[in-house]
Amino acid sequence: LLVAFGGISPKNSQVSKDGIGQHETQDYVRKANRAGIGLVQISPIRDDFIDEVDVEWIAPRPNTDTALMLGIAHTLVAEGLHDREFLDTYCAGYERFEPYLLGDTDGVVKDADWAANITGVAAVRLRALARRMAGRRTMITVSWSVQRCDHGEQPCWMAITLAAMLGQIGLPGGGVGIGYGSNATIGQQASKMPNLGLPQGANKVSNYIPMARVVDMLLSPGVAYNFNGEQLTYPDIRMVYWAGGNPFHKQQDLNRFLKAWQKPESIIVHEPWWTPAARRADVVLPVTTTLERNDISAGLRDRFFVAMYQAVPPVGDALSDYDIFSGLADRLGVAKEFTEGRDEMEWLRHMYTNAQRSAKKQKIEMPEFDAFWDRGFWEFHTPEDSSILFEGFRADPNKMPLKTPSGRIEIFSKTIDGFEYDDCPGHPTWLEPAEWLGSEKVVKHPLHLISNQPLRRMHSQLDFCEPSKNTKIAGREPVSIHPDDAAARQISRGDVVRLFNDRGACLAGADVTESVRQGVVRLSTGAWLDPMDPADIGSLEKHGNPNVLTIDKGSSSLAQSCIAQTALVEVELYVGDVPPVTAFDTPEIDAI
Ligand SMILES: Nc1nc2c(c(=O)[nH]1)N[C@H]1C(S)=C(S)[C@@H](COP(=O)(O)OP(=O)(O)OC[C@H]3O[C@@H](n4cnc5c(=O)[nH]c(N)nc54)[C@H](O)[C@@H]3O)O[C@H]1N2
Ligand SMILES: Nc1nc2c(c(=O)[nH]1)N[C@H]1C(S)=C(S)[C@@H](COP(=O)(O)OP(=O)(O)OC[C@H]3O[C@@H](n4cnc5c(=O)[nH]c(N)nc54)[C@H](O)[C@@H]3O)O[C@H]1N2
Ligand SMILES: [Mo]
Secondary structure, three states: OEEEEOOOOOOHHHOOOOOOOOOOHHHHHHHHHHOOOOEEEEOOEHHHOOOOOOOEEEOOOOOOHHHHHHHHHHHHHHOOOOOHHHHHHHEEOHHHHHHHHHOOOOOOOOOHHHHHHHHOOOHHHHHHHHHHHHOOOOEEEEOHHHHOOOOOHHHHHHHHHHHHHHOOOOOOOOEEEEOEOOEOOOOOOOOOOOOOOOOOOOOOOOOOOOHHHHHHHHHOOOOEEEEOOEEEEOOOOOEEEEEOOOHHHHOOOHHHHHHHOOOOOEEEEEEOOOOHHHHOOOEEEEEOOHHHOOEEEOOOOOOEEEEEOOOOOOOOOOEOHHHHHHHHHHHOOOHHHHHOOOOHHHHHHHHHHHHHHHHHHOOOOOOOHHHHHHHOEEEOOOOOOOOOOOHHHHHOOOOOOOOOOOOOEEOOOHHHHHHOOOOOOOOOOOOOOOOOOOOHHHHOOOEEEEOOOOOOOOOOOOOOOHHHHOOOEOOEOEEEEOHHHHHOOOOOOOOEEEEEOOOOEEEEEEEEOOOEOOOEEEEOOOOOOOEOOOOOOOOOEOOOOHHHOOOOOOOOOOOOOOOOOOOEEEEEEOOOOOOOOOOOOOOOOOOO
């Protein structure tokens, strides 16, 4: 049995950090289905699994996964189905967690009926699933999105706890894996291949912030905040240098972000395209795309090195990021230290040769650089027998302990408990998200917004190109809405609708579909920000960028991560003249 929280999305597994040589994830899903492995998908959107396989779809209220897992865990204990020996041998602190589960510590029994009330999934269904999970080899997976919500640390921790209670961690096909389907190479059989990378040097600035806290930093210099057991202070930032990222895609609550964006004295952006970030920069340095330069793709768990040949000469005045930084290094008098005297092609050869040297030591075969470059790729050997996650730990937890303080699976963490965070206690806990379908806030904003990764682009990249443009409805990002929710609002497919809450409002094109749960709307990320009046922060966004609606708050004091999947909205038919989308208009630039 494979129980997938957030599914194993075919759209997400197209992509992998550092590149992917062969797409295999969905073949594994088909193979599992053919082998008779039961597939259970727990997520608000049906297309988080390919539709050609048999899958049981359970659609709880978004962000209630921890409660759902607790309900299952309670059934295991109530029916004596949990593996006490595994919990004693391989885990730390189950005895601190069980009283919470049974309600001894807070008077709330977390049984299936309790979970049904929170999740909206019938108790009998949860009990049946618990018995099914305990009755056979079961693997649990949790997509990354399930963490991208308020208290997003909890569902992962609870999934590990649940898998520990089932006692199958370290057995083939059992236990837990985080992120199958979120990225192509997760769960893939790893090949032996050397690392290919640039030397990073040492950053003289040791100060840092958690990435999602950029706005707090810009707006509150000098203010102290908690992060992972430390108390840190926001620095006073006067200049922003942004290369390789679109903050108007990445950040939440963009109207708040726009205010913070006024604060730095200067903003420099590297971009190949006239993106919302480039429009809002003081200095834009045009950079080349991957098609205008040479590179090597070498994904970490992938088994290929692929030569990425330059296809066209740089367009206009564009330079590569490397040439821009080399030029700056030269003006700062450190060109030699930065470039080590190598240009692009010389670096590729250098990195490759280093990798080849370390491969030789590990007896891994690799051709000479020129042979590789001429041929275009090199495939590394993949071992025949598959490796099993935590096999060694299961065989001997003393000899192969985990990297946790106790060396065991920490169901209770003394470290985290010691931080004394209300929003992240010492064991997995159900904590109400800031906004969700079970809160009173639904009176005003009754729909849960899921802003997941887009189907036909990478984030906001190339939003103006055909693959992305062809998905748009009425020229805007499509918003998926359940037929019942659409009917209640007189919305039909193709209508322009307005999504809004107290943080902002945007337009989108209605896609009425049963593939989203009732009460949920899906507006994927990535439409280029396009406010009606750019000078008026908070004015209607015309194109369908969901981040004018999301909340800019950390998941908890522990991780301080982004909580994009926690937001309530209302949707209405847009009446009046529909404003044109201007996000892709380019400026007139005077020739120098
Ligand atoms: N096509 C495409 N693929 C991508 C990317 C892209 O932009 N486009 N981006 C890549 C990147 S950088 C990343 S980090 C990964 C992200 O990978 P994920 O985080 O896994 O991707 P998402 O599409 O955000 O979410 C997957 C599904 O989780 C479900 N979900 C959302 N909230 C909840 C919840 O509260 N509970 C449950 N059970 N399910 C929920 C939604 O139905 C959603 O479709 O994707 C990568 N792959
Ligand atoms: N609401 C909501 N928000 C989210 C998420 C969500 O699920 N929901 N997901 C979050 C996640 S997981 C992620 S990873 C982030 C992604 O957020 P970002 O990584 O910031 O988004 P991208 O659109 O990929 O931005 C990449 C930019 O780099 C530019 N670019 C392309 N090639 C080059 C190059 O060679 N050099 C330079 N200098 N630039 C180049 C592209 O044109 C593009 O504008 O978004 C986060 N934000
Ligand atoms: Mo990501």
